[in-house]
Amino acid sequence: MRHSEAAADEVRAEAFTRYVLPETNLLFRVALTLTRQPADAEDLVQDTLVRAYRAVERFDGKHPRAWLLTILRNTHLNRNRRRRPALFNDPDHALAQLDVVDPGGSAEDVFLDGRFDAAVDAAFAELPQRYQQAVALVDIEGLTYQEAAHVLQVPKGTVLSRVHRARNKIRKRLKAAGFVRRGGGR
């Protein structure tokens, strides 16, 4: 009996090492996007790692990143429910309040210098949180639309819309700040 328990522990440890350990860095960065607080993100990832360890023997080995992101997302939701039950079901009104993408305009040049990243940072900081999360997951963490949708628990099309509108708002801010110059036509 003791022998079979030891064998099960070994299988669990092996699966955990193969599927979970390599994603620790990504989990922390996605957690940062969700919580926006490094200490909260670290706690969230610890809880996620423990839950993943407990569940890994039932994991079929397919799409480990999606599996882990689901655990992270559910752990985050559970923590929020415990902490802020009244705020949890806020409806998503932000999408409807944003500008429509402007399909027109002239050709643009980007002025790249040392201040460009700072200007992008400032424009990013002004985005609504839902837009920050979507663009952070896709552009900063390198997730696909589908993976980001998994984390945020919204349809893939919502992620696409948020990311595109977020970048468009950043582009407009850069243009207003003189980093993007209107140029000639074709």
Next chain:
Amino acid sequence: MKHLVSWMRDMAECRHVRPLLQSYLDDAVDESTRERVARHVAACRRCGREAKVYAEIKAALHRRGAGADPEAVRRLKVFASRLAEHGDVPDL
């Protein structure tokens, strides 16, 4: 007349391609769309520059990711390794 027809055709292609630029940069379009957008941004100065603006924004945002606290990541890797090696699972 020939120029006008050509110009209208180009403008129609711009209207088709421009909404696809960001998905193209995110590698989230199918192969034929990717080829069509790539062909157009190479030929059209306006759409090519707009694509460049979005690409630079993406690159600048990606550079933000380098700021994740390496010490926090190290602590989490130690925590994960401890789980793997000892099955040391604290109560949640």
